[in-house]
Amino acid sequence: MNEAEGLDYNNKGDIESEARSPEGMDYSKGDIESEARSPDTEHIAELRYPGGIRDDIEGDLVTDRERRDLKRGLNQRHITMIAIAGSIGTGLFLGTGASIQTAGPLGALLGYATVGLIVCAVQFALGEVASLLPVTGSFVRHAEFLFDPALGFAVGLNIVYGNLLSVPAEISAICVLFQFWTDINSAVWICIFIFITFLVGIAFVGIYGEVEFFFACLKILLIVFLIIFGLVIDLGGIPGIARIGFRYWKSPGPFVEYIASGSWGKFLGYWAVMTNAVFSFAGVESLAMAAAETQNPRRNIPKACKRVFARVLLFYILAILIVGMIVSSEDSRLNDQSGTASQSPFVILASAAGYKAIPSVVNAIVITSAWSSSNQALLAGTRTLYSLAIKGQAPKIFLRTAPWGVPYVCVLFNTAFMFLAFMALSNSALTVFYWLVDLTAAGVLVSWSAILFNHIRLNQAMKKQGISRSELPFNNSWTPYSSPIALALCLIILFTGGFKTFTKGNWSTSTFISSYLDIPLVIAAYLLWKFIKGTKIVSLEDIPIRAALDDIVEHPEPVEIKKKGWLRYVTWVWS
Incomplete structure (x- = not known):
C-alpha cells in the first residue's frame, strides 16, 4: 500500500x-x-478531502466560509454584556424570594455560592478552549473536534430545540408582565415582540450587540440600585421602618427545612436552591456562540469569560445576601404566582415603605430582561444551527447568509417557532406549552457538562501529545483540577434535579418527565448520529492541537491598546 x-x-x-x-x-x-x-x-x-474539495465541511478550525460570510461585528464590550444580560434576568429580580423561602437566607446564599463556583469553572474552561478554537457554535463544534462528531450533533440539537421553545416562552412571559399595568389583549404584545425580536435577529450582529449592551446596562444599574436600596432599608435608613439587621437570620432562622426535618431537611432545602440557581445563571455560556462574529476572539472571549464570572457572581451573591436580610423566609407574599413584579422581594419591601413607583420600575426592567433573553436565545439557536450546517449535520440551506453577514435562513426558521407564543392565549394550551419548555431546562446542565468535558479532553490530548498548556492563548494553572470536579457536580445536579418526585407523597409524572426527559433525548441523538454516520471517537493522539496552534500563528490578532485615564474606571463592568 x-x-x-x-x-x-x-x-x-x-x-x-x-x-x-x-x-x-x-x-x-x-x-x-x-x-x-x-x-x-x-x-x-x-x-x-476524498472525492474533492468539500467546501469547509471539515471545518474544525475557523473555516474560510465563516471568515468570508460572517462579519465580525461584536467586540469584547458586546460579548461581556451579552453574557451579563442573559444571566441577570427574572431569576434574580423575581426568583430570589422563592429561594429564600425554600432554604432560608443562609441556605440560599450557600446554594448560589456553590453554583457560582461551578460557573467559574465552566467559564474558565470555555475560555481556554474557545481561545484555541474560536468557531461559530462554540462548544458544539469543540465537542466534535475533541471527542466525537456524534456528540457535537447531540449537544447542538439539544441547544437548537431548546432555543426554539425558549424564544416564544419569553414572549409569553412578557405578555404576563404587561398585565401588571394593562388589560390590552395579549395578542397585541405577542405580535409586537415577535416583530421586533425578528428585526434584531435579522439585523447586523453589531446592532444586536448594542441592544444587549443597553439592556445589560439597565439591569446592572437596577440591581446596584436595589442592593443599595435594600441595604439602606435594612440599616433603618428609611423613615418609619425600623432597623432590620440580621433579624430574620435569627428568627425564623438561617435555614428552612424542606421536605424532611432536621439537618437532612435543611440540606435538601440547600440542594433544591442549588438546582434552581443553575437556571438563574444560565446564559453565561452563550458568549462564545458567535465567536466567528467577534473581533479578536482569541483575546476577547477569554477576557469576557473572566469578567462575566466576577460581575455576575458579585451581583447574585450580594442580591441573595440583601434579600435574606430584608425579607423573612416565612413571608406569605413570596408565594405570589402572578409572574409579575408583585412577587419580587424588593417590591414587597418598597411597597411597605410607601414607594409606589418601584414596582413599575422593576416590572419594566423585568420585561426588558425577558426580551433580552429571547434575543439571546435567538442568537444561540441560529448560530448553533449554522454551525451544524457547516459540519453537514443540518441542511445546507441554513448556510445562506445576508450581505451583512447574518445567517438569515436560520433566523427565519427560528422566527416561525415564535408564533407558538400565541398558545399563551389559551390556558390549557399554555399549560402544555410550558410543560414542553420545562423539558429543555436540563439542557443548561448538558451544555455546562459538554464545556467541561471538552476542556478535560483538551488537557488529556495535550498531555498525550507532549504539548505544554502554556502554548494555549489563555490558560490557568488550576483549571485541570476544577473542570473534573465541576463536571461531577453538574452531573449530580442533573440526575437529582427532580429528587422531590422520589420523596413520599410528592410523586408527579409531569415533573419527573420534565426533569429527566432531556437526558435520554441527548443520548438518543448521540447514538442515532453515530449509527447513521458510523462516527468514531477521536483518539487523543489524533486531535490536531498542533494544527490549531499553527492556525493562531497564521492568523495573528492585533496587539491590544490599553485604555488610559479616567475612562477605564467608567468601563470597569465590561472591560
Missing part, C-alpha cells in the same frame, strides 16, 4: 502532518483553498 492509500481521511492528525508539499506548502487549511484547484495540486485536494 502506498502512502496516499494509507492515509486515514478521518484522522485529522495524519492529514495535518502529511499534507505538506516538499517545498513546505501547508495544505491543511487556507493554502489548500487557494492552491488545490490547480491541476498540479489537485492530488493534494484528494488527500485532504
Whole structure:
C-alpha cells in the first residue's frame, strides 16, 4: 500500500502532518483553498478531502466560509454584556424570594455560592478552549473536534430545540408582565415582540450587540440600585421602618427545612436552591456562540469569560445576601404566582415603605430582561444551527447568509417557532406549552457538562501529545483540577434535579418527565448520529492541537491598546 492509500481521511492528525508539499506548502487549511484547484495540486485536494474539495465541511478550525460570510461585528464590550444580560434576568429580580423561602437566607446564599463556583469553572474552561478554537457554535463544534462528531450533533440539537421553545416562552412571559399595568389583549404584545425580536435577529450582529449592551446596562444599574436600596432599608435608613439587621437570620432562622426535618431537611432545602440557581445563571455560556462574529476572539472571549464570572457572581451573591436580610423566609407574599413584579422581594419591601413607583420600575426592567433573553436565545439557536450546517449535520440551506453577514435562513426558521407564543392565549394550551419548555431546562446542565468535558479532553490530548498548556492563548494553572470536579457536580445536579418526585407523597409524572426527559433525548441523538454516520471517537493522539496552534500563528490578532485615564474606571463592568 502506498502512502496516499494509507492515509486515514478521518484522522485529522495524519492529514495535518502529511499534507505538506516538499517545498513546505501547508495544505491543511487556507493554502489548500487557494492552491488545490490547480491541476498540479489537485492530488493534494484528494488527500485532504476524498472525492474533492468539500467546501469547509471539515471545518474544525475557523473555516474560510465563516471568515468570508460572517462579519465580525461584536467586540469584547458586546460579548461581556451579552453574557451579563442573559444571566441577570427574572431569576434574580423575581426568583430570589422563592429561594429564600425554600432554604432560608443562609441556605440560599450557600446554594448560589456553590453554583457560582461551578460557573467559574465552566467559564474558565470555555475560555481556554474557545481561545484555541474560536468557531461559530462554540462548544458544539469543540465537542466534535475533541471527542466525537456524534456528540457535537447531540449537544447542538439539544441547544437548537431548546432555543426554539425558549424564544416564544419569553414572549409569553412578557405578555404576563404587561398585565401588571394593562388589560390590552395579549395578542397585541405577542405580535409586537415577535416583530421586533425578528428585526434584531435579522439585523447586523453589531446592532444586536448594542441592544444587549443597553439592556445589560439597565439591569446592572437596577440591581446596584436595589442592593443599595435594600441595604439602606435594612440599616433603618428609611423613615418609619425600623432597623432590620440580621433579624430574620435569627428568627425564623438561617435555614428552612424542606421536605424532611432536621439537618437532612435543611440540606435538601440547600440542594433544591442549588438546582434552581443553575437556571438563574444560565446564559453565561452563550458568549462564545458567535465567536466567528467577534473581533479578536482569541483575546476577547477569554477576557469576557473572566469578567462575566466576577460581575455576575458579585451581583447574585450580594442580591441573595440583601434579600435574606430584608425579607423573612416565612413571608406569605413570596408565594405570589402572578409572574409579575408583585412577587419580587424588593417590591414587597418598597411597597411597605410607601414607594409606589418601584414596582413599575422593576416590572419594566423585568420585561426588558425577558426580551433580552429571547434575543439571546435567538442568537444561540441560529448560530448553533449554522454551525451544524457547516459540519453537514443540518441542511445546507441554513448556510445562506445576508450581505451583512447574518445567517438569515436560520433566523427565519427560528422566527416561525415564535408564533407558538400565541398558545399563551389559551390556558390549557399554555399549560402544555410550558410543560414542553420545562423539558429543555436540563439542557443548561448538558451544555455546562459538554464545556467541561471538552476542556478535560483538551488537557488529556495535550498531555498525550507532549504539548505544554502554556502554548494555549489563555490558560490557568488550576483549571485541570476544577473542570473534573465541576463536571461531577453538574452531573449530580442533573440526575437529582427532580429528587422531590422520589420523596413520599410528592410523586408527579409531569415533573419527573420534565426533569429527566432531556437526558435520554441527548443520548438518543448521540447514538442515532453515530449509527447513521458510523462516527468514531477521536483518539487523543489524533486531535490536531498542533494544527490549531499553527492556525493562531497564521492568523495573528492585533496587539491590544490599553485604555488610559479616567475612562477605564467608567468601563470597569465590561472591560
